Amino acid sequence: MVRSTRLLTWVLYLGLALYTLITFIPFTWALSASFKSLAEISSGATNFIPQNFTLDNYNQIFTQEPLFGRWLLNSVVVAVIVTVFNLLFNSMAGYALARINFPGRQWWFFLVLAVLVIPGQITLLPKFLILKSFGWLNSYQGLIVPTVVNATFIFMMRQFFLNFPKELEEAAKLDGLNRFETFFQVVLPLAKPALAAQTIFIFMGSWNEFLLPLVVMSNPEMFTLPLGLNAFRGQYVTFWNLIMAASMVFTLPALAIYAFFNRYFIQGVTFTGGK
Amino acid sequence: MLTQNFWSKQSTREGLSGYAFMLPTIVVLGIFLILPIIYTIILAFHRVQVLGEVSYRFNGLKNFVRMADDDRIWIALQNTAEYVAIVVPIQTILALGLALILNTNIKGKSWFRVAFFLPTVTSSAVLTLIFMWIYNTNGLLNHFLSLFGFSAYNWLGDPDVALKGIMIMNIWATAPLFMVIYLAALQDIPESLYEAAAIDGATPWEKFWCITLPFLKPVTFFVIVMGIIGTFQLFDQSYIFSGGSGGPNNATLTIVLLIYQYAFKNLQMGYALALTLVLALIIMSVTLIQRIFFKEESLD
Numbered sequence: 001m002v003r004s005t006r007l008l009t010w011v012l013y014l015g016l017a018l019y020t021l022i023t024f025i026p027f028t029w030a031l032s033a034s035f036k037s038l039a040e041i042s043s044g045a046t047n048f049i050p051q052n053f054t055l056d057n058y059n060q061i062f063t064q065e066p067l068f069g070r071w072l073l074n075s076v077v078v079a080v081i082v083t084v085f086n087l088l089f090n091s092m093a094g095y096a097l098a099r100i101n102f103p104g105r106q107w108w109f110f111l112v113l114a115v116l117v118i119p120g121q122i123t124l125l126p127k128f129l130i131l132k133s134f135g136w137l138n139s140y141q142g143l144i145v146p147t148v149v150n151a152t153f154i155f156m157m158r159q160f161f162l163n164f165p166k167e168l169e170e171a172a173k174l175d176g177l178n179r180f181e182t183f184f185q186v187v188l189p190l191a192k193p194a195l196a197a198q199t200i201f202i203f204m205g206s207w208n209e210f211l212l213p214l215v216v217m218s219n220p221e222m223f224t225l226p227l228g229l230n231a232f233r234g235q236y237v238t239f240w241n242l243i244m245a246a247s248m249v250f251t252l253p254a255l256a257i258y259a260f261f262n263r264y265f266i267q268g269v270t271f272t273g274g275k
Numbered sequence: 276m277l278t279q280n281f282w283s284k285q286s287t288r289e290g291l292s293g294y295a296f297m298l299p300t301i302v303v304l305g306i307f308l309i310l311p312i313i314y315t316i317i318l319a320f321h322r323v324q325v326l327g328e329v330s331y332r333f334n335g336l337k338n339f340v341r342m343a344d345d346d347r348i349w350i351a352l353q354n355t356a357e358y359v360a361i362v363v364p365i366q367t368i369l370a371l372g373l374a375l376i377l378n379t380n381i382k383g384k385s386w387f388r389v390a391f392f393l394p395t396v397t398s399s400a401v402l403t404l405i406f407m408w409i410y411n412t413n414g415l416l417n418h419f420l421s422l423f424g425f426s427a428y429n430w431l432g433d434p435d436v437a438l439k440g441i442m443i444m445n446i447w448a449t450a451p452l453f454m455v456i457y458l459a460a461l462q463d464i465p466e467s468l469y470e471a472a473a474i475d476g477a478t479p480w481e482k483f484w485c486i487t488l489p490f491l492k493p494v495t496f497f498v499i500v501m502g503i504i505g506t507f508q509l510f511d512q513s514y515i516f517s518g519g520s521g522g523p524n525n526a527t528l529t530i531v532l533l534i535y536q537y538a539f540k541n542l543q544m545g546y547a548l549a550l551t552l553v554l555a556l557i558i559m560s561v562t563l564i565q566r567i568f569f570k571e572e573s574l575d
Contacts, residue, residue, distance in 0.1 A: 009381070012376050012379065012381055013381070015372075015376060016376060016377075016381070016387050019373065019391065020387065020390055020391070022447070023390060023391055023393055023394060023447075023451075024390070024393070025415075026394075026402075026405050026406065026409060026447075027393065027397075027405070029405070029408075029409065029415055030401075030405045030408070033408070042413070044413050044418065046415060046418045046419075085299075088299075089299040089300060089303075090300075092296040092297070092299065092300075093296060093297050093299070093300040095296060096292075096293050096296035096297050097297075100289060100292060100293040100296060101286075101289055101290075101293070102289060102290040102291075102292070102293025102294060102297075103290050103293075105293065108297060108301070111304070112300075112304075115304060115308055117559055117562045117563070117566075118308065118312070118555070118559070119504065119508055119555075119558055121508050121510065121531050121534075121551075121554070122311075122312075122315070122551055122554065122555040122558070123307065123308055123311035123312065123315070124534075124551075125311075125315070125534070125538050125544065125547055125548055125551055126310070126311030126312075126314035126315050126318070126548070127307055127311050128538075129314065129318075129325075129329060129544075130306065130307065130310060130311065130314070132325075132329065133329065145303065145307070146303065146306075146307040148299065148303055149299060149300045149303045149304060151304070154300060178292075179288075179289075179292040179296075180292070180295075183296075204396055207398065208397075208398035208399065208400070210398075210399060210400055210510070210511040210514070210515075211510055211511065211531075211535075214514075214535075215535075215539070225398075225400075226398055226399075226400040226511075229400050229401070229404065230400060230514075230515055233404060233515070234518065240408050240411075243404055243408070244404075244405070244408065247400075247401040247404055247405065250398065250400075250401055251397055251398070251401050254396055254397065254398065255393075255396065255397075258392075258396045262389060
């Protein structure tokens with residue numbers, strides 16, 4: 001009995017190790033290519049450690065593709081602004097739906113729930129027409145404004161604030177704080193775990209978004225990194241060393257956010273069920 | 276509906292601050308969600324001109340009638356069906372398997388969990404490029420297979436395997452997400468059930484079949500539905516993989532890609548909107564079925 005349990009444990013570890021390998025091979029292969037010369041890549045060798053380690057590829061993507069830096073900047077600007085606004089607006093709406101007794105509250109809550117069922121792809125074309133009529137195509141606001149609130153996280157914040165201790169707000173009220181002061185000075189600072197979970201999902205979603213930028217941004221100067229990467233690939237079809245270097249530059253910030261907020265990630269996933 | 280109480284100063288202030296807190300949400304959801312839905316429903320029955328100034332002309336059911344003769348819709352639906360039939364079962368079983376392993380008292384499980392998640396947090400654009408490189412004729416996959424005596428193969432150019440390449444990538448990228456959902460569900464199973472079963476002399480296998488699996492039924496349903504919905508929304512991977520064409524020979528054509536092509540390549544916005552409406556109905560009915568079967572306790 002003991003022996004069979006030990007054997008089982010080894011089988012399980014073997015399975016996990018194998019799956020870890022499957023997870024990491026594509027990434028390490030891409031990472032290693034980004035440090036190899038084109039000659040080494042084209043030779044078809046399968047060494048994961050570069051024979052001649054070089055940073056040339058990283059150098060080249062910024063010099064040969066003058067817009068690369070701009071794409072990086074665009075992505076950062078959009079993702080950071082979208083994240084900040086989402087944290088603020090989703091929390092405000094979630095708080096109102098959980099705690100403030102205003103007429104029509106049930107109706108608005110029902111609307112938020114209904115919105116959860118509607119996938120983004122479906123509103124894409126009319127969104128394009130509306131942005132076009134605003135003259136917002138090829139602009140930051142065209143990418144930012146439509147995504148500054150998110151029904152999923154409004155719902156999450158509402159659930160969070162429903163369980164928030166009422167005593168703190170009552171104490172704040174006795175201290176003469178109004179709703180806004182209470183929210184910003186007392187409630188929001190205590191919502192950090194929920195905000196952290198939101199930060200990861202909103203930032204990643206915005207950073208990795210492909211379809212909306214594809215439709216809104218046609219001017220290469222306004223591309224975000226996913227679009228730039230796609231254009232870059234079209235231009236440097238066989239220069240996989242450069243494409244992989246560009247991919248790595250793109251992946252790093254998202255990875256950093258993930259590493260930093262990792263412990264809040266799981267609760268976010270289990271809440272949203274993905275997306 | 277307005278009670279007298281509402282007009283008291285306190286309530287008025289409460290109502291005003293409520294709407295102040297809700298204002299950004301109401302404005303943005305109104306303009307970029309409610310309005311687009313109304314737009315889609317109305318414009319699906321119009322011929323829409325998008326070049327220059329947007330203009331439209333009512334053309335009744337023409338857009339919908341045209342769908343019946345549109346072969347590419349059927350190809351896209353067929354691709355989607357094939358995709359669902361292969362990807363959803365495999366990724367669900369893989370996710371469950373990984374979750375079951377990580378739910379044992381194995382050491383380093385949080386480390387494995389973090390590691391497995393890597394593909395899920397990486398952008399679809401980057402993943403697609405990495406896999407295209409691995410799949411290419413001179414790529415890692417062919418080198419690996421040559422160890423077993425297979426000759427180099429053009430995986431990307433063959434219509435019979437192109438979609439399968441995307442499937443493998445997506446199973447790999449999505450399974451960890453569902454794994455986490457399964458893990459959370461596994462942790463909700465009361466330990467007392469297993470203890471009771473142990474007293475009754477149940478084997479681990481019997482415990483799995485009689486306790487674990489029945490308990491996971493709602494989650495499994497959820498995972499399958501999410502998988503199906505995700506499939507219907509497949510776009511990025513196909514677009515990057517095929518350079519926007521859905522090729523080779525329509526092998527990677529998806530419904531959203533088709534809608535994109537009609538709207539922005541063929542400039543037939545009205546027809547594209549009609550297709551969007553159909554897609555919306557498909558996705559929403561799948562979601563509704565799930566909501567009905569899987570009562571969301573969290574909503575109460």
